[in-house]
Amino acid sequence: MWAITRVISRRIHGTSDVTVPKLSGFSIVSPKEVEVEYADGTKFNFSSEFLRIHSPAADGKVRSIGGEKVISGRRYVGIMSAEPVGNYGVRLVFDDLHRTGIYPWDYFYELGSNKFGLMRNYIKTLQKHNLSREPPPSRKR
Numbered sequence: 001m002w003a004i005t006r007v008i009s010r011r012i013h014g015t016s017d018v019t020v021p022k023l024s025g026f027s028i029v030s031p032k033e034v035e036v037e038y039a040d041g042t043k044f045n046f047s048s049e050f051l052r053i054h055s056p057a058a059d060g061k062v063r064s065i066g067g068e069k070v071i072s073g074r075r076y077v078g079i080m081s082a083e084p085v086g087n088y089g090v091r092l093v094f095d096d097l098h099r100t101g102i103y104p105w106d107y108f109y110e111l112g113s114n115k116f117g118l119m120r121n122y123i124k125t126l127q128k129h130n131l132s133r134e135p136p137p138s139r140k141r
Helices: 048-053 105-113 115-128
Strands: 008-011 017-020 023-030 033-038 043-047 063-065 068-070 079-085 089-094 102-104
Touching: 017 105, 023 079, 033 048, 033 105, 043 048, 043 105, 048 089, 048 115, 068 115, 102 105, 105 115
Parallel strands: none
Antiparallel strands: 008 017, 023 033, 033 043, 063 068, 079 089, 089 102
């Protein structure tokens, strides 16, 4: 859908330099899933929860616990829309009203390349602080 005209080199998690291929496709498959595809055939599917907890925004409704930034209770968050930002990324608007994160195309590649480790670490952090992926119970009036 939106193409990048440049190839981006980036250091991913302290490993060797990785050349991020040109973007060839971006789509919101459902409110709960995004698909990003690159020219080399690499394709990543992301849950809306995963993208929400890894928002590059500074204010992402983060709870700081002992210096760690933790976002909890976002298991069922959905994506309402995606707004292109120049030719380098997209702003995702979530149904919890978070809309300040701009996701560069190379950031999607970084997230996809490390998805399972990132999710595993996220769950461990939640457990460590006795938090949950589940949203808090609704208050009854």
